[in-house]
Amino acid sequence: MKCLKEAFAVLSVALLILLVPAGVYANPIPVPAVMMTEEYINAVIYPAGGEYWAYVYCRYLFGNVGYLKVIMKFPVPPDSRDISVSVDDIPVYWSWSGEKYQTEIGEYKMISCIIKNSHRKFEVEINYRHRLAAASGGHIFLYPLGTGRHGRIISKRLTAHISLAVAGSINSYVARLGNGIIDSGGPAGTLFTRSYNLKSGRFKPFKEDFIFAFKASIKQSSLHFSTDKRAYMEGEPVTFWLYNAGEESVTLRNSAPWTIASMENGTSIVYTPVAAQMLREVAPGETVSWTWNQRNNAGEQVKPGLYAVILEAGGQHLVAPFTIRKTAEFPGKLNVTVRLYPDKATVRLDALLKKRPEPAESLRNLMVRAVVLPRGEHLTGTFHIDGQVSPEDLEKLPLRSLSLHVDCGRRRGGGNITAKLNPSENLPVRSVNVSFSAMQLDATLVELNVSGTAAFSRVHLKEETARILEMYVAALSTPAGMEMARHKIEEITNGGIKLEYLTLSFSREKCMLNVSATLLMNMSALKPPHSMIPKFSESAYLQPGVTGLPLANLTRLKLDAEYNGETGVFSGDLTFEVEGNASAIIEEISDSIIEWLISESPAASTLSGWLRSFRVGIHGRFIFNLEIPANILQVSGISLRYRRDPSETPMKL
Incomplete structure (x- = not known):
């Protein structure tokens, strides 16, 4: 029997070698x-x-x-x-x-x-x-x-x-x-x-x-039918709309003349809505929308896969396909190295966190590298960003290239912005060049000098647009126009910016607009819009948890950024230096992040006991990579150490 087993094993291996x-x-x-x-x-x-x-x-x-x-x-x-x-x-x-x-x-x-x-x-x-x-x-x-x-x-x-x-x-x-x-x-x-x-x-x-x-x-149709997205997560509402781009009204046979069909291995209807049996007129220029909750006729969540909305309108069957993706908890990797000493303990953390995908189709890849180092009473940092706009969105952007340079010191700064565009009748501008310089007059007042040039395309600049430009330039060049502009700027900024000087000129022959202005900015009166940070957090799906920073002075800021419209690639470098208590700044950020981790974690009661025993210090390098659409967040090189002496903490290792 043993010989037979050995012979069978040899034969199996031989067959595998022959078949591969x-x-x-x-x-x-x-x-x-x-x-x-x-x-x-x-x-x-x-x-x-x-x-x-x-x-x-x-x-x-x-x-x-x-x-x-x-x-x-x-x-x-x-x-x-x-x-x-x-x-x-x-x-x-x-x-x-x-x-x-x-x-x-x-x-x-x-x-x-x-x-x-x-x-x-x-x-x-x-x-x-x-x-x-x-x-x-x-x-x-x-x-x-x-x-x-x-x-x-x-x-x-x-x-x-x-x-x-x-x-x-x-x-x-x-x-x-x-x-x-x-x-x-x-x-x-x-x-x-x-x-x-x-x-x-x-x-x-x-x-x-x-x-x-x-x-x-193909029947020529003035009806546009689509879902608001191409892919949805399980349980996410599916919204779809019908737009009448024609000049005549379109009649729908009832209030919801659509069905949801599974499109895998043939077509099978999974959901038919209950609709009011009355005719519905869709007027020219009108949009009608509906929403489906991903439940079938039995009230159950449908399986992930390929689906389509089939709509009857104006004697046509319109189809809008989409996919439903399975909701998955993304796995993560965490490597922790703990070193114990008589007077302290350090922990080195290397983490790979994969987050759920969010709509971010515009960017193919986004990578940010950051180095933040405490230097006595100074905190210095450098950031580098690389990314690429998707080919679909690249076609929509009128921007051919962009160059941005800013260099600000303690009391003086300046920079320039150069942009080249693809002119059109809606935007007949070929290029824009803006230079600026700033000088701090006292603790709160900053003088800003700005000069810029906009070059227009002769082919795309309409006579009406040129006439409007000439009219505005002539109006703002008068004392009354200058006073009106000064009043409007102060009204918008709540008195934070005052217009000291303004000159404009427009040459129809050269298709050129020149602007020069001097602004006096009261930094204590200027306030950012309240909606800026929440809107950014909502669009970027970020919840850093940092509630505030200790008082500090920004003593150096340098920014260099480039964008290539042919390839859709953008990159940039940012360097800054903050003067203040670097340890206090880091500790404030650490406490805010720990507060957020504790509040967001399902094991909050367990974490709260020992997370507070740590102080987060940034030692060495902090690298942050985010790949879109993979949505991979990678953090490495973060060092954690005890806030108190190890003998005083209840944490056991």
Whole structure:
């Protein structure tokens, strides 16, 4: 029996060695190879703005054989938007790899992400939407299934489950794998669904792409229908709206003529609202909105996945797809090193905290590095920031480049701002250059001199705009206009800023506006808007807990920042020096943060006993990294030490 067991083990190893080189290739492309037997591709294809779009939602089930890091590559259409990647319901950061994937309708671009410390079995989810390619009077949806040409996944056989839902009136369609026709048909209804289960050969890769080509007539519509977001967390209200951009009213058959449908593996209605059975008119320019609480007809929370709102309006079936993501408590890592001495104890803390994802689609990546050091009675700090605006938002920004430089000392300071813009009829400015200098006159008064130039585009500057500029310049150049401007500034700032001097000139020939002004600022009277800090905290999802700082003087401030509008990349450096009691400043911040930790923690009663026994001191370096949309907060190099002698504290280590 023992010999049989040994022979069977040798045979198993031999078979494994023979089978691994002949692994099945599929989509996406992992490096190194891992096992995948199932992939689920769901796509909602719908007309919008006179074109067809596809919202693609994919799930891939992997088996890991012990790799600690896997690089995953995935081809997507070049105009893809709202791309997101998650592993086991946790969003991961992705980037463009620079590689290309060739298809019969052109090149696709590759995105890449790194999966670390994955489980033995893990699931990758990828979402994106894109405009369909047009060809021969029809539309083509191509899913890059043939990635077996590029990488391998070890598996005996792979099954690709493809589910399509197409809105609109289809005249004809053909589904094929490469050149082989899978399915074809004639006219179809307003919401057409098809499902295909494609199996690879035994130990043979998918090397052809899946293509769904169809011809459909797109009815020109003045109705715009969409959800307020592309993805929602479990339990989050889903809001969607209908806007009538036409010149005629549109009639709705009742107060809520919509349904919610699950779009995975076909279409199934999960919720139909109770509506007042009366006609509803949507006037030109009017917007109507509704909200769904993610409950089905039985009142239960629906499962995460791909869904769509289907609305009947003006004789049309409008579709707005979206996804619901599972709410996951993100794991964290914490390394603590404790050193005990006769007269003190120190603790070194290295933490990796992963926070829940929040809407922050505008930024692809944001990194902040900070160094804060106490130097006797001075506290010095340096900050560096790097980030990138997403390609979608980059197209909306009129800014080509921005340069910002500020250097302020104890009593004097100055700087300049230079911006180049993409002029348009709404904003006909080509460039702006502003220089300023400040001088402190006494303990509260600061004199600020500002001069600036705005260059306008001859092509985009309208005659009416030029005439208005000339009128304003002429009015403000008179004593009465000067007095009006002085009064308005004092009114806005509650007397904190007084206008001492102002000159303006506008040249229609040079398309140039020049401004020069001298302002006298009473620093004790100036107060920041009350809504500034709460609004920032709400938008950035920050709750630092710092309630106030001890009295201190800012003796040095230097800022250098740049923005490149072609790439959407921005970076900057900030250096400051605060004169005061550095230890008191740090202790005030420490107490505020500890107060917040205690109040926010579910184990508040347990923490309150020993957290207060620590004093947080910043020794060495403090590094803060935040990656968006992965939302990873990493803090390292924070040193904690006892506030009192260890023999006096109740904490036991």
